[in-house]
Amino acid sequence: MVSLLDKKKTAAQIVANARSEEKMSAYELIDGIFSEFMELHGDRLSDDDAAIVGGVAKFNDTPVTVIATNKGKSAEERLRTHFGCPEPSGYRKSLRLIKQAEKFRRPVIAFVNTAGAYPGKSAEENGQGEAIAHNLLEISSVKTPVISMIYGEGGSGGALALACGDRVWMFENSMYSVLSPEGFAAILWKDSSRADEAADVMQLTPEKLLEQHVIDGIVPESRSHKRVFKAVKKILQKELTDLEKLTSSELIEKRHQRFRQF
Amino acid sequence: MQLFNELKTLGHKHIKADKKAGEKVPSGMWIACPKCHQSFYHKDLGIYQVCPNCEYGFRITARERLKWLVDSFSEMDDSLKTTDPLKFPNYQKKLSKARIQTGLNDSVLTGMAKIEDQRLALGIMDPAFIMGSMGTITGEKITRLFERATRQRVPVVLFTSSGGARMQEGIFSLMQMAKISQAVKRHSEAGLLYITVLTDPTTGGVTASFAMQGDIILSEPRVLVGFAGKRVIEQTTHQKVPSDLQDAERVLEHGFIDAIVARKDIKNKIAWLLELHSKGSDVNG
Numbered sequence: 001m002v003s004l005l006d007k008k009k010t011a012a013q014i015v016a017n018a019r020s021e022e023k024m025s026a027y028e029l030i031d032g033i034f035s036e037f038m039e040l041h042g043d044r045l046s047d048d049d050a051a052i053v054g055g056v057a058k059f060n061d062t063p064v065t066v067i068a069t070n071k072g073k074s075a076e077e078r079l080r081t082h083f084g085c086p087e088p089s090g091y092r093k094s095l096r097l098i099k100q101a102e103k104f105r106r107p108v109i110a111f112v113n114t115a116g117a118y119p120g121k122s123a124e125e126n127g128q129g130e131a132i133a134h135n136l137l138e139i140s141s142v143k144t145p146v147i148s149m150i151y152g153e154g155g156s157g158g159a160l161a162l163a164c165g166d167r168v169w170m171f172e173n174s175m176y177s178v179l180s181p182e183g184f185a186a187i188l189w190k191d192s193s194r195a196d197e198a199a200d201v202m203q204l205t206p207e208k209l210l211e212q213h214v215i216d217g218i219v220p221e222s223r224s225h226k227r228v229f230k231a232v233k234k235i236l237q238k239e240l241t242d243l244e245k246l247t248s249s250e251l252i253e254k255r256h257q258r259f260r261q262f
Numbered sequence: 263m264q265l266f267n268e269l270k271t272l273g274h275k276h277i278k279a280d281k282k283a284g285e286k287v288p289s290g291m292w293i294a295c296p297k298c299h300q301s302f303y304h305k306d307l308g309i310y311q312v313c314p315n316c317e318y319g320f321r322i323t324a325r326e327r328l329k330w331l332v333d334s335f336s337e338m339d340d341s342l343k344t345t346d347p348l349k350f351p352n353y354q355k356k357l358s359k360a361r362i363q364t365g366l367n368d369s370v371l372t373g374m375a376k377i378e379d380q381r382l383a384l385g386i387m388d389p390a391f392i393m394g395s396m397g398t399i400t401g402e403k404i405t406r407l408f409e410r411a412t413r414q415r416v417p418v419v420l421f422t423s424s425g426g427a428r429m430q431e432g433i434f435s436l437m438q439m440a441k442i443s444q445a446v447k448r449h450s451e452a453g454l455l456y457i458t459v460l461t462d463p464t465t466g467g468v469t470a471s472f473a474m475q476g477d478i479i480l481s482e483p484r485v486l487v488g489f490a491g492k493r494v495i496e497q498t499t500h501q502k503v504p505s506d507l508q509d510a511e512r513v514l515e516h517g518f519i520d521a522i523v524a525r526k527d528i529k530n531k532i533a534w535l536l537e538l539h540s541k542g543s544d545v546n547g
């Protein structure tokens with residue numbers, strides 16, 4: 001096992017670390033950064049997806065809306081969350097909470113750690129594609145700041161649906177890609193064992209993605225969770241201060257430019 | 263046990279047949295419909311390239327579709343070329359081959375068109391261009407199409423057909439979903455009409471963005487419409503999925519498609535919908 005603290009890591013090592021069992025859970029992260037978190041359940045249509053946790057909390061006394069994909073800790077929880085792969089109802093719950101945040105002018109902080117949207121029979125029947133598409137469409141013009149942090153895996157459209165706002169940060173040991181390195185190797189080289197090589201070609205590390213302006217910064221990690229929380233809080237405080245200076249139309253215009261450049 | 267085996271064989275046949283859907287109709291040959299498995303002499307498919315038995319529309323290139331779809335067309339952005347952001351081995355060779363095969367610079371044809379004297383911004387994805395995958399130029403052409411349509415206050419009609427992301431362009435392929443979605447949103451906020459027509463196959467990141475963002479979502483008959491691939495679903499859930507799970511007809515039953523329209527009727531249906539919405543757009547303008 002490569003230490004999370006090794007400074008120079010290969011892309012394959014970052015992939016392993018991003019998927020590590022040592023990663024914090026969504027609830028640990030929320031408890032460490034916010035106070036008085038109250039979870040709000042359900043998409044108001046049909047379901048409450050355990051793979052996406054959402055609710056309201058205070059961040060240094062400011063009310064915020066918090067959304068986080070959740071892989072779970074226990075075997076039972078991991079089964080229930082499909083190891084952090086959301087169902088369409090998860091995306092619909094997150095959009096409901098984002099629209100609620102807009103109404104009350106609360107900033108949205110989203111934490112992402114998912115291999116991707118869940119590929120299942122009922123997910124297809126319930127419109128997985130439509131659910132993600134609707135998030136992308138609506139978040140593009142939501143009149144409140146949306147800051148995302150990828151803290152483990154950022155897999156494809158299922159991650160993008162929660163990372164299409166004003167700022168995207170990544171933890172030092174996290175990845176963000178169009179599909180898994182295994183899938184990439186299988187499709188392009190018909191050989192999933194070449195995943196390490198794929199990881200390198202795909203430019204999925206925080207460093208590479210920062211160079212390409214896909215993300216806005218990298219959260220330093222350390223063995224002490226407290227230190228990580230402190231780093232995250234400092235970044236959030238600065239980003240929120242900057243974003244709250246903007247009028248709604250400036251905010252949306254800058255968000256537009258952020259993605260228009262690609 | 264016997265039943266299980268039969269089902270399995272049928273499923274296998276179906277997957278094999280679906281792969282054949284990507285192949286071009288060989289001239290002077292008998293051709294099997296990948297959906298109903300009946301064989302026809304190629305001329306029986308007619309100008310629309312449709313199965314006479316089940317109305318499945320065979321995969322055709324964007325330029326073939328254009329021939330019978332519009333009354334006039336002026337193409338846009340036909341010389342944009344990808345920067346190949348990952349410098350992916352052999353990608354340039356693959357692109358050159360696709361360009362020759364389709365007569366396009368990337369996987370979508372875009373331009374301003376007229377159907378029965380009504381102006382529209384038209385996009386047609388091409389399943390023969392690296393499986394209609396979404397590269398940076400695909401995204402850029404569609405984004406520019408929406409931007410122009412917003413400026414000129416015209417509706418957008420988009421024919422989707424895509425295997426999903428362009429792997430060779432990595433994360434930049436993914437970013438197109440967000441980029442296009444914001445252009446769709448601005449067009450929508452201007453009170454303008456957006457119609458999507460799903461054609462075989464519409465999957466992955468295209469389904470999870472602009473294919474499902476239309477005011478009106480039409481589909482040709484028996485089109486494959488889905489987010490995840492069938493094989494990925496089966497590997498993840500360890501369950502066999504029904505062979506018709508992602509048929510447009512089932513997707514309509516679940517509430518995600520407005521209407522299924524036969525290929526020969528698409529032009530008239532679009533003309534009618536454009537006419538129906540032309541007043542509303544005038545009022546907003």
Ligand SMILES: [Zn+2]
Binds near residue numbers: 296297298299315
């Ligand atoms: Zn047929």
